[in-house]
Amino acid sequence: MGKTLTAYGIALEQLALAAEELKLEPGIHEMLKSPKRSLTVSVSIRMDNGSIGVFSGCRVQHMDSRGPFKGGIRYHPNVNLDEVTALSMWMTWKCAVVDIPYGGAKGGICCNPKEMSKPELERLTRRYTSMIFDIIGPYRDVPAPDVYTDAQTMAWIMDTFGQMKGYSVPECVTGKPISIGGSEGRAEATSLGVDICAREAAKKMNMKLKGASVSVQGYGNVGWNAAKIMHDWGAKIVAVSDSLGGISSKEGLNPYKVYEHKQKTGSVVNFKGADNVTNEEVLKAKCDILIPAALENSITKNNADEIKARVVAEGANGPTTPDADKVLCEKEVMLVPDILANAGGVTASYYEWVQNLEREHWSLDEVNGKLEAKMCKAFNDVYLAANKRKCEMRTAALTLGVGRVAEAIKTLGLWP
Ligand code: NAD
Numbered sequence: 255m256g257k258t259l260t261a262y263g264i265a266l267e268q269l270a271l272a273a274e275e276l277k278l279e280p281g282i283h284e285m286l287k288s289p290k291r292s293l294t295v296s297v298s299i300r301m302d303n304g305s306i307g308v309f310s311g312c313r314v315q316h317m318d319s320r321g322p323f324k325g326g327i328r329y330h331p332n333v334n335l336d337e338v339t340a341l342s343m344w345m346t347w348k349c350a351v352v353d354i355p356y357g358g359a360k361g362g363i364c365c366n367p368k369e370m371s372k373p374e375l376e377r378l379t380r381r382y383t384s385m386i387f388d389i390i391g392p393y394r395d396v397p398a399p400d401v402y403t404d405a406q407t408m409a410w411i412m413d414t415f416g417q418m419k420g421y422s423v424p425e426c427v428t429g430k431p432i433s434i435g436g437s438e439g440r441a442e443a444t445s446l447g448v449d450i451c452a453r454e455a456a457k458k459m460n461m462k463l464k465g466a467s468v469s470v471q472g473y474g475n476v477g478w479n480a481a482k483i484m485h486d487w488g489a490k491i492v493a494v495s496d497s498l499g500g501i502s503s504k505e506g507l508n509p510y511k512v513y514e515h516k517q518k519t520g521s522v523v524n525f526k527g528a529d530n531v532t533n534e535e536v537l538k539a540k541c542d543i544l545i546p547a548a549l550e551n552s553i554t555k556n557n558a559d560e561i562k563a564r565v566v567a568e569g570a571n572g573p574t575t576p577d578a579d580k581v582l583c584e585k586e587v588m589l590v591p592d593i594l595a596n597a598g599g600v601t602a603s604y605y606e607w608v609q610n611l612e613r614e615h616w617s618l619d620e621v622n623g624k625l626e627a628k629m630c631k632a633f634n635d636v637y638l639a640a641n642k643r644k645c646e647m648r649t650a651a652l653t654l655g656v657g658r659v660a661e662a663i664k665t666l667g668l669w670p
Contacts (some may be wrong), residue, residue, distance in 0.1 A: 259575070259576070260336045260337070260340070261336060261337045261339075261340035261341070261550050261551075261572055262336045262337070262339045262340040262343075264340065264572060264575065264576060265339075265340040265343045265344060265572075266287060267576055268576070268648070268652050269283070269286055269287065269343070269652070269656065270283075271649055271652065272649070272652040272653045272655075272656040272657075273286075273656065275643065275645070275649060275652075275653045276653055276656060276657050276660065278656070278660055279660075279664075282660050282663055282664070285317075285663065286317060286343075286346075286656065286659065286660070289314045289315055289316040289317075289339055289342055289343070290315050290316060290317055290318065291314070291315040291389065292312060292313075292314045292315070292335065292339065293312060293313045293314075293386060293389055294310065294311070294312045294335060295310070295311045295312065295313075295382065295385040295386065296308060296309070296310055296311075297309045297310070297311050297363060297378060297381050297382045297385060298381070299374065299377040299378050299381055300377065301374055302371050302373065302374055307374070307378075309363050309364060309365045309378060310363070310364050311333075311361065311362060311363035311364070311382050311385070311386075312333075312335050312338050312361060312362060313359065313360075313361040313386045313389060313390070313395070314335070314338045314339050314341075314342040314359060314360055314361070315342065315357070315358075315359045315389065315395055316339075316342040316343045316345065316346045316357065316358040316359060316360075317343075317346045317357045317358060317659060317663075318357035319357060319659055319662035319663045319666055320349065320350060320355055320356065320357055320658070320659060320662045321349070321354075321355035321356045321357055322356060322357065322392070322393055322394055322395060322396060323356070323357045323358065323359035323394065323395035323396070324345060324349060324356035324357065324358065324359060324395070324396050324398070324600060324603065324604075325341065325342055325345040325358055325359035325360040325361070325395075325397070325398065325400075325600075326341075326345075326360060326361070326397065326398045326399055326400025326401075326403070326429075327360075327361040327362060327363075327397050327398070327399070327400055327403050327407070327411075328341075328360070328361070328362040328363075328400040328401045328402065328403065329362070329363050329365050329367045329375075329378075329401070329402040329403050329407075330362070330364070330365075330366075330367075330401050330402055330549075331364060331365065331366045332364075332549075333362035333363060333364040333365075334364065337362070337550070338360045338361065338362045339360075340572065341360035341400075341571055341572075342358050342359050342360040343358060344358065344571055344572065344592065344593055345357075345358030345359060345360055345600070346358030346655070346659055347593045347651070347652060347655030347656060347659070348592070348593040348594075348596075348597045348600060348655065349597075349600060349655075350654070350655040350656075350658040350659050351593050351594050351597060351632055351635075351636065351651050351654055351655040351658075352594075352597040352600070352601050352628055352629070352632045353628075353631075353632070353658070354600065354601060354604040354628075355604075356396075356600070356604065357659075359395050359397075360400070361382075361386065361397060362400075363378060363382055365378065367402045368402075375407070376410050379403075379407050379410040379411060379414070380410055380413075380414045383410070383411045383414040383415060384414060384418065387414075387415065387418055390415070390426065391415070391423070391426055392423060392425040392426050392607070392610075392611070396425070396426065396427060396428060396603070396607060397411060397426075397427050397428075398427065398428045398429040398599070398600070398603050399429040399475070401474070401549065402474075404429075404475070405429055405430055405431045405436060405441070406431070408427045408428070408429045408430045408431075408436075409430055409431055409434055411426070411427045412424060412426060412427050412430055412434060412435075415427070424610045425607055425610035425611050428440065428602075428603035428604075428606040428607055429441075429599075429603060429606070430606070435606075435609075435610050436606060437602055437603075437605055437606035437609055437616070437621055438615075438616065438617060438618040438620075438621050439602055439618050439621040439622050439625065440599075440602045440603065440605075440606055440621075441475065441479070442479045442482075442483065443598045443599050443601065443602030443603075443621075443625060444475070444476050444479070444569065444596050444598050444599030444602075445475075445476050445477075445478075445479030445480035445482075445483055445547075445569065445598070446479070446483055446598050446622065446625060446626075446629075447595065447596060447597055447598015447599065447601065447625065447629045448476065448480050448545060448547070448567050448568075448569045448595050448596055448598065449480055449483045449484055449487070449567075450598070450625075450626060450629040450630065450633070451567050451590040451594060451595045451629060451633050452468075452484075452543050452545065452565055452567035452590065452595075453487070454630065454633045454634075454637075455565045455567065455588045455590050455633075456542070456543065456565055458588065458637065459564055459565060459588055461542055461564065461565070463484075463487055463488065463489055464487070464488035464489070465488065465489070465490060466489045466490070466542040466543055467489070467490050467492045467506075467540070467541040467542050467543070468481070468484045468489045468490065468491050468492065468541055468542065468543045468544075468545065469491075469492055469493040469494070469502075469536055469537070469539040469541040469543070469544050469545070469563065470484075470491065470493070470494045470495075470536075470544075470545045470547055470569075471494075471495050471500075471533065471536050471537055471544075471545070471546045471547060471548050471552060471570075471573075472495065472496065472546070472547035472548030472549075472569070472570060473494050473495065473496040473512070473513075473516055473522050473547075474496070474547070474548075476547040476569040476570070476596065476599075477494065477496075477545065477547035477548065477569060478509065478512075478513050478516075480545050480547055480569055481494055481507075481509035481512070481545075482509045482510065482513070484509075484543075484545075485508070485509045485510075489543070490506035491506055491507045491508075491509050491512075492504065492506060492507070492539055492540070492541050493507075493531065493535070493536045493539040493541065494507060494509070494512060494522055494536065495522065495531075495533045495536040495548075496516065496521055496522050496523075496548075497521075497548070498520075498521040498522075498523055499521065499522075499523040499530060499531070499532060499533060500522070500523070500530070500531045500532060500533050500535060500536035501522050501523060501524075501525045501528040501529065501530055501531060502528060502529050502531045502535065502536065502539060503527065503528040503529065507525070507528055511525075512525055534557060537552060537553060537557055537561065538557060538560045538561060538562065539562065540562050541562060541563050542563060542564055542565065543563055543564075543565045543566075543567065544561060544563035544565070544566045544567075545566075545567050545568075545569050546566070546568055546569060546570050546573035546574070547569030547570050548570055548573070549570060549573070550570065550571065550572035550573060551572065551573070551575055552570070552573045552574070553566070553573055553574040553575070553578045553582070554575045554577065554578050555575065555577035555578050555581060557578075558574075558577070558578035558581035558582055558585075559581055559585075561582065561585070561587065563587065564586075564587060564588065565587070565588050565589075565590070566582065566587055566588070566589045566590070567590040567595045568589070568590060568591055568592040568595045568596060569592075569595065569596050570592065570596070571592050571596065572592060573592070574589065579646070579648060583646050588647065589646065589647055589648060590633070590647055591647055591648040591651045591652075593651050593652065593655055594632055594633065594636050594647070594651045597629070597632065598625055598629055601625055601628050601629070602621060602625055605621055605624060605625070635654060636650050636651045636654060637650075639651075639653060639654050
């Protein structure tokens with residue numbers, strides 16, 4: 255009937271589906287519906303013009319039955335508690351799907367980073383860190399980058415946390431610059447994971463990756479690196495977009511040149527030799543593989559029928575609505591869901607955390623080798639679960655993730 259669900263509404267609907275599939279004990283289903291802890295904060299900073307800026311932020315910790323909370327921090331004008339709660343829940347399932355010892359969390363600040371100076375962003379990050387200080391830390395909750403936050407943001411968090419503790423704690427945050435304990439390969443890890451999943455899905459569809467056409471929505475950290483790796487593997491990038499619009503080329507785009515152009519002009523649009531198209535046209539482009547790598551709710555019941563890709567690998571979190579899932583399933587599109595496809599980021603974050611705790615630094619080959627093995631194993635686990643349960647990949651991944659988390663809750667028991 256086309257009811258519009260919020261991100262949290264979608265997450266609850268997905269959880270209900272998995273609970274039914276697993277015949278989950280009602281009490282455990284109830285426990286998993288709500289985050290264990292949500293902290294909302296009002297972050298006040300001095301703006302460059304001398305005025306006071308007040309921003310609302312939050313940190314939501316969903317479930318830590320399998321290990322410390324883990325999840326990104328997002329800066330965006332649409333950040334709200336509902337969205338961050340959904341994202342924290344997806345993090346819980348994601349860590350379980352790739353079988354790393356973390357629970358799920360997410361944080362965010364409602365702000366427009368594009369309109370803020372670097373010093374303002376630094377003051378915002380440091381003040382926010384001080385306000386969530388009591389609930390984060392290497393054995394409690396380890397933040398990482400997400401939309402419009404990056405390695406520099408993580409460096410400010412690490413410094414603020416260390417200054418407040420009185421000693422340096424590199425393992426309190428991941429996605430840091432390499433110079434202060436970041437991991438080789440972390441910046442590209444989410445995208446490498448997405449592309450590995452797309453490659454494995456293509457194999458199952460008897461599709462050759464070399465020469466396959468790929469369309470990418472979003473040209474930030476995840477989107478641009480996914481396009482770059484696909485191009486390096488011999489696929490043809492036929493369309494890409496960012497928040498200002500899209501471009502397409504039947505002959506194929508060079509993602510490195512598009513990235514340079516975006517660095518210079520602020521957008522992918524008006525790239526020489528390509529046609530300017532709308533964001534919507536990038537999703538509907540004639541291609542073999544579609545990688546949505548922007549924000550939630552991009553593929554909806556209004557456009558799902560016009561998606562031409564045979565494989566959709568979700569780089570973004572929550573880019574496809576449940577209505578659209580059904581349409582894609584009927585069209586026999588192989589959709590690799592977010593909690594599997596983009597889990598490469600948190601997996602490399604886990605490797606970074608382990609390296610920090612052990613005061614080690616692994617080579618790029620070592621990180622990528624471990625990541626490749628982890629992602630292939632997770633893809634196959636989900637693919638086998640889908641065949642066994644006779645369901646699509648999203649339900650299979652959710653069932654696998656929720657099942658592992660529920661098992662941990664049962665094993666730990668309830669205290670007191
Ligand atoms: P980012 O800020 O680096 O990039 C976001 C990109 O999306 C930008 O290019 C922006 O212009 C574009 N965008 C925004 N609205 C758009 C629209 N309507 N149409 C097309 N493009 C649009 O963020 P990111 O880190 O690349 O994250 C992208 C997605 O991937 C998010 O859903 C995030 O939660 C998810 N994700 C990120 C990581 C990570 O390691 N960074 C890990 C897992 C999942």
